[in-house]
Amino acid sequence: MRMYYELAKRSFQQQFAYRAATLAGLFTNSVFGVLLSSVYLALFWDQPANASVGGFTAAQTVTYTWIGQALIMPVIFWGWFLITNTIRDGTVVMDMLKPMDFFLYWYSRDLGRGAAQIITRAIPTLTIGSILFDLVWPESWQRWAAFLISVPFAITVSFCLRFMFNLWGFWMLDHRGISSLIIVMTGVFSGHLLPVSWYPPWAQNLINVLPFRSMLMTPVELWLGQVSIAQGLGMQVFWSLVMIGCCYVLLHYAERKVVVQGG
Amino acid sequence: MSMISVRDLRKTFPIKRHRSGMKGSIASLFRPEYEGEFAAVKGISFEVARGEIVGYIGPNGAGKSTTIKMLTGILVPTSGDATVAGLVPWEKRKQLAQKIGVVFGQRTQLWWDLALIESLELLKHLYRVPEARFQENLATATELLGLGDFLQTPVRQLSLGQRMRGDLAASLLHDPEILYLDEPTIGLDIVAKAAIRDFLQTLNRERQTTVLLTTHDLDDIEQLCARIMVIDHGEVMFDGELNALKSRWGGRRQLIVDFASDPDADIGSISNGALEVTQIDGPRVTIAFDRDAISAPDVLGRAGAFGEVRDMSLQEPEIEDVIRRMYEGSVPIRT
Numbered sequence: 280m281r282m283y284y285e286l287a288k289r290s291f292q293q294q295f296a297y298r299a300a301t302l303a304g305l306f307t308n309s310v311f312g313v314l315l316s317s318v319y320l321a322l323f324w325d326q327p328a329n330a331s332v333g334g335f336t337a338a339q340t341v342t343y344t345w346i347g348q349a350l351i352m353p354v355i356f357w358g359w360f361l362i363t364n365t366i367r368d369g370t371v372v373m374d375m376l377k378p379m380d381f382f383l384y385w386y387s388r389d390l391g392r393g394a395a396q397i398i399t400r401a402i403p404t405l406t407i408g409s410i411l412f413d414l415v416w417p418e419s420w421q422r423w424a425a426f427l428i429s430v431p432f433a434i435t436v437s438f439c440l441r442f443m444f445n446l447w448g449f450w451m452l453d454h455r456g457i458s459s460l461i462i463v464m465t466g467v468f469s470g471h472l473l474p475v476s477w478y479p480p481w482a483q484n485l486i487n488v489l490p491f492r493s494m495l496m497t498p499v500e501l502w503l504g505q506v507s508i509a510q511g512l513g514m515q516v517f518w519s520l521v522m523i524g525c526c527y528v529l530l531h532y533a534e535r536k537v538v539v540q541g542g
Numbered sequence: 543m544s545m546i547s548v549r550d551l552r553k554t555f556p557i558k559r560h561r562s563g564m565k566g567s568i569a570s571l572f573r574p575e576y577e578g579e580f581a582a583v584k585g586i587s588f589e590v591a592r593g594e595i596v597g598y599i600g601p602n603g604a605g606k607s608t609t610i611k612m613l614t615g616i617l618v619p620t621s622g623d624a625t626v627a628g629l630v631p632w633e634k635r636k637q638l639a640q641k642i643g644v645v646f647g648q649r650t651q652l653w654w655d656l657a658l659i660e661s662l663e664l665l666k667h668l669y670r671v672p673e674a675r676f677q678e679n680l681a682t683a684t685e686l687l688g689l690g691d692f693l694q695t696p697v698r699q700l701s702l703g704q705r706m707r708g709d710l711a712a713s714l715l716h717d718p719e720i721l722y723l724d725e726p727t728i729g730l731d732i733v734a735k736a737a738i739r740d741f742l743q744t745l746n747r748e749r750q751t752t753v754l755l756t757t758h759d760l761d762d763i764e765q766l767c768a769r770i771m772v773i774d775h776g777e778v779m780f781d782g783e784l785n786a787l788k789s790r791w792g793g794r795r796q797l798i799v800d801f802a803s804d805p806d807a808d809i810g811s812i813s814n815g816a817l818e819v820t821q822i823d824g825p826r827v828t829i830a831f832d833r834d835a836i837s838a839p840d841v842l843g844r845a846g847a848f849g850e851v852r853d854m855s856l857q858e859p860e861i862e863d864v865i866r867r868m869y870e871g872s873v874p875i876r877t
């Protein structure tokens with residue numbers, strides 16, 4: 280286990296190599312946060328203060344927006360092709376020749392990366408949001424704890440999804456098709472585009488049985504008190520385990536493909 | 543005891559038929575059609591003893607990488623047997639990983655954004671190298687490869703020669719019994735090449751590390767490898783000592799004779815099956831001859847009949863010529 284901790288640690292350190300990129304990203308997240316918050320506040324204009332849409336008051340919608348912006352980098356809702364790139368340039372062979380578990384190798388790296396992004400991106404983004412707008416805060420320390428615990432699970436579910444569509448590179452040289460499909464699905468189904476409760480009921484029913492909402496909607500609901508802590512975290516744990524299982528099954532076939540047919 | 547033992551190892555790949563158009567692409571995705579197969583390695587056999595440095599050479603696409611992949615366990619052969627350090631590679635890949643070191647000259651196992659020492663320490667944990675052993679190996683590598691100047695430098699800022707030395711050090715921290723090197727000196731300057739060759743020789747001498755080296759750099763072979771294996775079209779064309787290769791294939795040595803004045807014009811008439819006048823350039827005459835058929839003094843004696851000899855020099859065949867002739871001839875020979 281020590282080696283996976285060391286992997287995560289180095290991946291964490293690695294994230295601090297590019298300060299300019301961090302600042303630029305922070306600026307982008309904040310601009311989008313302001314933009315989206317302003318649009319939502321305009322929608323609630325003229326409404327009584329306690330009016331809500333799909334269970335979201337104006338202040339809760341703005342809070343949802345800023346959590347979404349804050350978690351973009353820690354969780355990653357779109358394009359991530361590190362493993363695909365190693366398949367293309369052949370580095371994956373070097374990784375397979377090490378006495379380590381290929382899934383845990385990338386998973387620990389991603390957790391390290393995510394932890395660094397919480398510090399460099401999530402906390403500053405939420406801080407900026409709370410200065411510019413009136414955010415709703417978790418109402419108890421249990422809710423705070425539940426939200427904080429939910430973030431690593433959100434990263435886990437996201438990682439598994441990314442891991443699987445990256446492994447696709449073992450079969451298909453061009454990953455752009457499946458990637459753009461996954462990216463659109465993630466944006467819509469995770470609740471990053473709109474809160475899931477704003478969709479028509481049939482779409483909500485579909486989304487509620489898919490893993491994507493664990494990446495953002497569930498953490499938001501835990502923060503806002505829209506779901507019980509047991510149910511929210513329970514769903515995330517369930518999906519994390521299912522997705523990790525799927526990753527190993529796919530990895531088994533991918534490795535067999537490589538060792539039988541060559542890279 | 544053999545460190546590497548290979549018997550009738552064979553690997554064929556199916557050749558996929560490319561269908562045209564959108565419909566064809568989709569159909570290929572679900573139901574690929576195959577049009578025959580390509581044999582990358584056609585039943586090769588060889589043994590490598592502990593402590594040998596073997597040059598494994600051949601043109602691009604000869605089957606070198608395919609063989610190495612099978613010997614590291616990331617490719618399963620179509621048929622045949624192999625054991626490496628007592629293990630069947632494709633059955634015990636992760637166990638074998640602990641016993642081998644791999645360097646691909648074109649790729650790196652170092653982390654791009656971190657200082658070199660960080661990558662090395664990570665590998666220490668990955669291979670579970672005891673701290674004392676790690677420090678010892680690091681000190682040796684630092685001294686012999688001159689890593690001291692750039693241990694703290696991020697890998698992305700290293701020159702190619704520095705990165706390559708870093709990669710070599712990285713592959714040896716866990717004391718592998720076997721080292722596979724795939725073009726370790728590609729693109730390096732003379733100083734870096736010399737450092738790497740010295741290091742490999744020291745390692746081999748002191749630790750008895752077995753080295754399998756693929757390269758296109760024939761100086762690597764001349765300086766490092768007592769034994770070479772030439773592979774082409776998936777078959778072993780030659781396996782033996784470098785000198786044997788030279789005499790068997792390049793074969794011909796060259797005697798350059800300088801006469802005091804232009805020799806008789808009919809000096810060309812001494813050419814026969816054993817020797818050949820290849821060039822007449824004023825008083826300088828070049829004669830190529832087969833070392834098994836005629837000795838150098840004999841050649842000189844015959845040439846001496848055509849004028850007064852002032853000076854002469856003897857040239858051994860260049861290994862470049864030898865290899866080129868082998869590839870052109872492409873007739874398998876075993877010793």
